[in-house]
Amino acid sequence: MSIVDTRTPDPKKFLKGATGDWEMVIGMEVHAQVTSHAKLFSGASTEFGSEPNNNVSLVDAAMPGMLPVINEECVKQAIRTGLGLKAEINLKSVFDRKNYFYPDLPQGYQISQFKQPIVGEGKILLDMPDEQVEVGVERLHLEQDAGKSLHDQHPTMSFVDLNRSGVALMEIVSKPDIRSADEAKAYLTKLRMILRYLGTCDGNMDQGSMRADVNVSVRRPGGEFGTRCEIKNVNSIRFVGQAIEYEARRQIGILEDGGQIDQETRLFDPGKGETRSMRSKEEAHDYRYFPDPDLLPLEFDQAYVDALAEGLPELPDEKKARFIDQYGLTPYDADILVIEKASADFFEEVAKGRDAKLSANWVINELFGRLNKEGLELATSPVSAAQLGGIIDLVKDGTISGKIAKDLFEIVWTEGGEPAKLVEERGMKQVTDLGAIEKIVDEIVEANPEKVEQARNKPGLLGWFVGQVMKASQGKANPQAVNDLLKKKIGLE
Numbered sequence: 067m068s069i070v071d072t073r074t075p076d077p078k079k080f081l082k083g084a085t086g087d088w089e090m091v092i093g094m095e096v097h098a099q100v101t102s103h104a105k106l107f108s109g110a111s112t113e114f115g116s117e118p119n120n121n122v123s124l125v126d127a128a129m130p131g132m133l134p135v136i137n138e139e140c141v142k143q144a145i146r147t148g149l150g151l152k153a154e155i156n157l158k159s160v161f162d163r164k165n166y167f168y169p170d171l172p173q174g175y176q177i178s179q180f181k182q183p184i185v186g187e188g189k190i191l192l193d194m195p196d197e198q199v200e201v202g203v204e205r206l207h208l209e210q211d212a213g214k215s216l217h218d219q220h221p222t223m224s225f226v227d228l229n230r231s232g233v234a235l236m237e238i239v240s241k242p243d244i245r246s247a248d249e250a251k252a253y254l255t256k257l258r259m260i261l262r263y264l265g266t267c268d269g270n271m272d273q274g275s276m277r278a279d280v281n282v283s284v285r286r287p288g289g290e291f292g293t294r295c296e297i298k299n300v301n302s303i304r305f306v307g308q309a310i311e312y313e314a315r316r317q318i319g320i321l322e323d324g325g326q327i328d329q330e331t332r333l334f335d336p337g338k339g340e341t342r343s344m345r346s347k348e349e350a351h352d353y354r355y356f357p358d359p360d361l362l363p364l365e366f367d368q369a370y371v372d373a374l375a376e377g378l379p380e381l382p383d384e385k386k387a388r389f390i391d392q393y394g395l396t397p398y399d400a401d402i403l404v405i406e407k408a409s410a411d412f413f414e415e416v417a418k419g420r421d422a423k424l425s426a427n428w429v430i431n432e433l434f435g436r437l438n439k440e441g442l443e444l445a446t447s448p449v450s451a452a453q454l455g456g457i458i459d460l461v462k463d464g465t466i467s468g469k470i471a472k473d474l475f476e477i478v479w480t481e482g483g484e485p486a487k488l489v490e491e492r493g494m495k496q497v498t499d500l501g502a503i504e505k506i507v508d509e510i511v512e513a514n515p516e517k518v519e520q521a522r523n524k525p526g527l528l529g530w531f532v533g534q535v536m537k538a539s540q541g542k543a544n545p546q547a548v549n550d551l552l553k554k555k556i557g558l559e
Contacts, residue, residue, distance in 0.1 A: 071242070071291070072202060072241065072243055073243055073245060075089055075287040075288045076245060077287070078196075079245045079246045079249075080287060081284070081314060081315070081318060083318045083322050084322050085322050086286070087286070087287055088284045088285070088286065088287075088314070088318050089245065089284065089285055089286070089287045089288070089289075090244075090245055090246060090247075090282065090283075090284055090310070090314045091242050091244075091245070091282075091283045091284070091285060091291055091292070091294070092242065092244035092245065092246075092249070092250050092280065092281065092282055092283075092310060093239070093240050093241060093242040093243075093244065093280075093281040093294075094239075094240045094244065094250065094253060094254065094278055094279065094280055094281070095237055095238070095239050095240075095278070095279040095281070095296075096237070096238045096239075096240075096254065096257060096276065096277070096278050096279075097211075097235045097236070097237055097276070097277045097278075097279070098147075098235065098236045098237075098238060098257075098261055098266070098267040098269070098275070098276050099112070099211070099233055099234070099235055099267055099268075099274075099275035099276065100139075100140045100143045100144070100208075100233075100234035100235065100236055100266060100267065101143060101265055101266055101267055101268060102137060102139045102140050102143065102234055103139075104137055104139070105123070105126065105137065105210075105232040105233050105234060106134075106136070106137055106140050106177070106208065106209075106210050106232055106233065106234035106235075107125055107134030107135060107136060107137065107177065107210065107232055108123040108124075108125040108126055108134070108135070108232055109123060110122060110123040110125075110126055110232065112233050112234075114273050114275070116229055118216075118225070118227040118229065119227055119228055119229060120229060121229045122228045122229065122231065123232070125232065126172075126228055126231045126232040127172055127228060127231070128172035128173040128174075133360050134177065134358075134360055134361060136361065136364065137234065140208060140234040141184070141208070141364065141366075142374060143234075143236075143264075143266040143267075144184050144185060144206060144208050144236055144266075145184065145185070145370075145371060145374050146264050146266055146374050146377075146378060147185070147206060147236055147238075147260075147261065147264060147266045147267075148184070148185030148186075148188065148206055149371070149374065149375050149378055150260050150261075150263070150264045150266075150378065150381055151185070151188035151189070151190065151203050151206070151238070151260065152188050152189055153185050153186060153187060153188025153189075153203055153206065154185070154186035154187055154188070155184070155185060155186070155371050156182065156183065156184055156185065156186055157365060157366060157367065157368065157371070158182065158363055158364070158365045159179055159182045159183055159184040159207075159363065159364045160179065160180075160181070160182040160357050160363050160364070161177050161178070161179055161208075161357070161358045161361045161364065162177075162178055162179060162180040162181075162355045162356060162357055162358060163175040163176070163177060163178075163355065163356055163357075163358050164176040164177075164178045164180070164209075164353045164355055165353055165354045165355075166352075166353060168212065168215075169215055169224070169226050170212050170213030170214055170215045170226050170227075170228070170231070171212045171213065171231075172213070172228065172231065176209060176210055176212065177209065177210050177358055177361070178207065178208075178209035178210070178237075179207035179208060179209065180207075180350070180355045181355075182363075183205045183206060183207035183208075184206065184207060184208055184364065185205060185206035185207070186205060187202065187203060187204065187205070188202075188203035188206075189201065189202055189203060190203060190240075190253060190256050190257060190260070191256075191383060192249060192252045192253060192256055193252075193397075193401065194248070194249065194252060199243075199249055199252075200243070201240055201241065201243045201244060201249075201253050202240065202241035202243050203238060203239070203240055203241070204239040204240060204241050205238075205239050206236055206237065206238045206239070207236070207237050207239075208234060208235070208236060208237075209234075209235050209237055210231070210232050210233070210234070210235070211230045211231065211232065211233040211234075211235050212230065212231060213226055213227055213228040213229070213230055213231040214226070214227045214229070214230055215227075230274075236266070236267070238257065240253065242281070242291070247306075247307040247308075247310040247311050247314075248307070250280065250306055250307065250310055251303050251304075251306055251307045254278055254303050254306055255303055256382070258271075258276060258303075259382050259404075259405065259406075260381060260382065261276075262406065262407065263379055263380075263381050263382060263407050264378070264379065264381075265379075271301045271302055271303070272301065272302075274301065276301075277299050277300065277301050278299075278300045278301075278306055279296055279297065279298050279299065279300070280296070280297040280300055280306055280309060280310060280313075281294045281295070281296050281297075282294060282295055282297065282309075282310055282313045282314055282317070283295070283317070283327070284314055284317045284318055284321070292317070292321075292327060293326070293327040293328070293329050294327075294329065295313060295317070295327065295328075295329065295330055295331070295332050295341075296330075296331045296332065297309045297310075297313060297331075297332050297333070297334050297341055298331050298332065298333055298344060299333070300334055302336075305334055305336055308334070308336070308339055309334040309341055312334075312339060312340050312341055313332070313341050316340075316341065328346070329346070330343055330344070330345065330346050331343075331344045331345050331346070332344055379407070382404045382405075385404045385410055386400045386401060386404045389403060389404065389410075389413075392422075393417060393422035393423070393426070394422060394423060395422065395423065395426055399426045399430060402430050402434070403426065403429070403430070406444070408444050408445065409429075409434075409444060412429065412444060412451050413425065413426060413429050415451035415452075415455070416428070416429055416451045416454050416455045416458070418455075420455060420458055420459065420462070421458070421462060424458055424461070424462070425455070425458060428454055428457070428458055429454065432454075432472070432475055433447065433449060433454060436479065448478070448479050448480070448482070449475065449478050449479055453478050453484070453485060454475075456484065456485035456486060457471050457474055457475055457478070457485045458471075459485075459486075460474070460485055460486060460489060465486075465489060465495055466489060466494060466495065467541065467542070467543075467545055468545075469536070469541045469545075470489075470494050470541055470542065473494070473541070474488060474489065474494060477492075494542070495542070504551055506535050506538050506539055506543065507531075507535055507551045507552055507555055508555065509538070510531060510534045510535055510538065511531070511552075511555045511556065514531075514534075517530065517531070518556055521556050522556060528549070528552055528553065528556070531552050531556070532545065532549060532552060535552070
């Protein structure tokens with residue numbers, strides 16, 4: 067990882083120690099499983115949840131004489147990811163052998179890329195509350211995943227599952243540009259968004275298809291980089307934040323006590339909320355990298371890259387900018403809507419030919435709010451974009467009030483149905499007949515003379531009268547008409 071410092075110290079991000087301020091320096095190595103039906107160098111399935119050792123070819127099991135053959139789909143996905151990260155695509159890259167011994171690595175080495183990766187430097191922009199932060203991407207390289215060792219199946223034995231052995235990973239290495247736990251969480255969130263938009267990784271951290279190695283060190287503000295510790299295989303954005311906070315405080319405590327930080331690999335224990343030592347940190351030379359003699363250099367031309375670039379979807383940053391410009395949305399609303407591509411697509415379907423701001427309010431506040439409350443995904447929403455759009459149309463043309471619209475939303479959510487037809491069948495149209503509304507207003511005003519006098523001196527009490535009229539009309543009176551009539555009757559005009 068590069069050791070070039072590209073950030074100006076920011077006092078708002080400093081940690082307070084017993085002897086003064088400290089600054090965190092964070093870099094991340096994210097392992098993202100490539101979306102592909104087959105592994106990087108074999109035709110074995112990558113399906114999640116299969117029985118142990120069910121998705122293993124002779125290549126994955128390192129049987130003698132078996133030679134790796136590159137999966138072109140994985141190469142395409144790596145290039146598309148690099149383009150999405152605004153990174154340099156290297157037209158020639160080399161696969162290396164990274165040598166180490168572990169029971170779930172049957173070859174005794176991992177096929178990876180070292181000095182000549184497929185993707186070079188790029189960047190990711192983070193929209194933090196008070197600023198936009200640019201985090202540099204050092205590189206992206208392709209490599210095989212290892213298998214999995216199971217230690218809790220038997221009291222005296224460990225088992226090895228090779229289903230993941232040979233699965234294609236993109237290792238995306240950031241520069242040490244991150245200065246807080248919040249920035250680290252935002253970086254991982256944004257990276258996952260980009261990968262999901264591209265369709266190059268599903269980002270399911272709970273299934274292990276995206277994992278983060280987090281490098282943490284501390285220093286006096288603006289000083290030399292400190293010794294870093296790597297927190298291995300963190301599988302949750304929330305845990306990344308917790309691990310960083312704990313590890314930074316641990317290192318500050320050691321340094322302020324006059325000790326020194328040992329460069330090591332650590333694990334995060336979510337139950338205890340702390341990191342613990344795993345092993346001393348290896349350097350590149352410990353792995354004895356050398357070019358894999360079974361694989362030729364990976365070469366392609368610029369035309370191949372350009373063709374893939376033409377097929378890229380609109381990415382989150384561009385989509386957010388368009389939503390603000392085209393639909394007049396606030397940056398906050400646009401941020402929420404572009405978190406997932408499916409959410410953005412749903413909004414655009416609802417907003418087609420309609421008031422975009424009103425559509426955004428209904429999608430974010432009513433639909434997303436209810437989905438979150440019920441623990442549902444957008445894909446399983448009981449209310450479709452067409453149904454939600456139908457409710458908005460009825461509000462916009464004055465057929466129903468906002469209050470009735472919420473009642474209608476509840477009916478559609480629980481029972482289904484076409485909104486306009488439901489309104490007709492259930493008599494939910496709002497009352498726009500001024501004569502009918504005026505009669506209710508007169509009754510309320512006449513029954514509350516003391517309140518009328520108070521409202522003349524305190525116009526804020528008008529809301530009480532509006533509430534009484536709406537209650538008497540079962541929420542069907544046109545609110546604007548009610549408001550106008552009350553002002554006239556009470557004498558506030």
